[in-house]
Amino acid sequence: MKITVSKLVFSLFLFSSIVLFSCDSPKVKVKDKKQPNILWIFAEDLSPFMGCYGDSINKNATPVIDKLASEGVLFKRAYTTAPVCSASRSALITGVMQTTTGTHNHRSSRTTDGEIVPEKLRINLPKEMKTVPELMRRAGYFTFNSGKDDYNFHYDRNALYDVGSDDNYKVGMNGWQGNKAKYSKSITKNTWNARKDKNQPWFGQIQIDGGKAHAKFVRKGEELAANDVPIPPYFPDIPSHRSAWTDHFNANRGADVNVETIVNQLKEDGELENTIIFFFSDHGSPTSLRHKQFCYEGGMLVPLIIKGDHPLLKSGSVRTDLVSLLDVAKTTLVMGKAELPTYLDGQDLFAASYKEQNYVIGARDRCDFTIDKIRTVVSKEYRYIKNYFPERPMMQAGYRDKKPIVKDFKKAFKEKKLTKYQEEHWFGERPHEELYNLKDDPHQIDNLAKKPEYADILLEHRTVLQNWIKETGDKGQSPEHSVQLKATYNLWKDRSQFKNATVNPEYKKFME
Known part of the structure; x- marks a missing residue:
């Protein structure tokens, strides 16, 4: 039995007709000179404990991210759709809430590494629904993702990304299956440098460890000690909790180093000037028991900075309106002049018709073996x-x-x-x-x-x-x-x- 999204329920949700696409290989347009490169710097498990977000502990300790914010648009209240990786990523890559597509349970459509996902375990998107990378390919973009996918639906990775699938991922329909799979986070291989036509615009993702890195990437002499950071009142003041809580402040400092490395590589390769950078995370801190997997601010609030040479990206702008990571999907498609399916849940963050939201919804369902809702x-x-x-x-x-x-x-x-x-x-x-x-x-x-x-x-x-x-x-x-x-x-x-x-x-x- 194949597990699929009900087209009837899906159509009721849309309130309008769905844009249909051919199932054939993407038809690449002739390059529009105005098409910018678009890069998602996608941090795992990272709460915004950064100077540009007003964090007093990390003031002046995240200079590269702070510079991105000062030269771009900083969103103070950006929220994920789910406080766990795979559900959040499934929503972002489709532009549709995970609870609508049936991809809300963590690490579904999975099996043990090295095995083809059997038919009965597959959650399939409707044939007419295409992911953001697929739509960007149709708009003429070269696409890549250096790092994990972690999508809760069955897919052919080669349909999403032009490069990297055979070398670093399970071949064919498996995609990235879980934390045992080996994957690359290179910024010099299987990224923009892999294009045969160097004039072709590219849309890519580079995953960074974010909150999972702890103090691994912190600049020498800048690592915080456990007693440097006050612990919140919902945790006991014991050494392991002090250490774990401090870990995330250090992880933000390390993420700054990762971002610096990526930006420097873009500059070295002559790609920075024509690249719009989106910096964000899938959800909040993994070292706090009240952040990841839970629906408090710590789990749902994420960093979001957009910077690049674009008339709507006003340098030094700070926005306090409520936004969702679903808005990142639509905004990316608009900036890339890609087709806009009517099923998208988010808004173009810079559209003349943009309306501030009064509410943003989030959802947590099964995480690993823990069943909750x-x-x-x-x-x-x-x-x-x-x-x-x-x-x-x-x-x-x-x-x-x-x-x-x-x-x-x-x-x-x-x-x-x-x-x-x-x-x-x-x-x-x-x-x-x-x-x-x-x-x-x-x-x-x-x-x-x-x-x-x-x-x-x-x-x-x-x-x-x-x-x-x-x-x-x-x-x-x-x-x-x-x-x-x-x-x-x-x-x-x-x-x-x-x-x-x-x-x-x-x-x-x-x-x-």
Whole structure:
């Protein structure tokens, strides 16, 4: 049985006809001299702890990223669609919310490395839906991605990217399958330099380790020590948590070095002047248990800077409107003069018709073997969170359980060394709904959903979410298909995080 996106639900979501494309190889246009090169510098797991975002710890410590911002457009409130890699990346590369395409569960359409993904595990996009790289190829662009794809749908990588698939990725329809696959992050091979026609415009992605790099790339003498950074009140003040929290400030410093290397290579190759750079991340910090995989600001807020020689990219601009990474997809297509399918969810960030959004929606579903469902709405003043499994604590079994931050946290809980808030928040039942004033309560600790005086604001955000679910046909409202869930079980059943834990009851049928 093939798992596909329902065309009926999909068409209802569009409210308009879909632009149809031929399934043949892309027909390349004659190059328009005005077409710029477009580069996505795509950081993994990186919260914006940078000088240009007003971070006091890293003030003057991220000079290259700060310079990009001062010469381009800085978006203060850019949000991902999901606080985990594959769901976020699946949305960005299609320009469509992952809950609409059925790509919301982390690392679906996967199997063990080196195997062809069997038919029954494949999530397929509608034939008429094309990814951003495919649309850019149709517009005459040479395309590449140096680093991981991590898409939750079945695809032929050679249809997306002109170079790199055979050397660094599983051949053919597999694409990049998970964190065991080897992949390249070169900036001199299989990137813009691989073009046969050096006059052809290019659209590419270079993935950088971002938050996963910890202090690896920090400039000599600039690494922060654990006691240099205050720890937020939702974490216990213990060495492993201090170290993990500080790690992410160092990771931002290291990301600055990575960006510098890329910019210098563009300059050396004579490509910088005609290249528009988008710098952003897929979601927030991996070293904080409350960022990655959760729908608080830490997981959803990401850096976004756009810089280049373009009349709409006003140097030194700072925007505070709510934007989504879905807007990056459409803005890229517009700047590349590519075709614009009507199914795209985002906006062109610089269009004359651009309308500021009052709300941005985010979603978290199964992450690795941990089954959860969270939806969130952020507005100009508030963040609303809906927990669909409140009986499952924040610290339910997960992929990070072997890490000191988890082990030490559980030890502190058993030894009753946590504050009352920390005990209830991390180890107790979660509230069905959460509401936070982001200005007054940046750490999101005081849940206003419980206060009668905020009933109208709570209802407003709840209604926005309910309407969005109905209008988009949110596929996360139905349980994951047992075939996909069994595949996840098979991937994790022999790993210590799974077999030594009390896992979600949905897996019991596979254990009998």
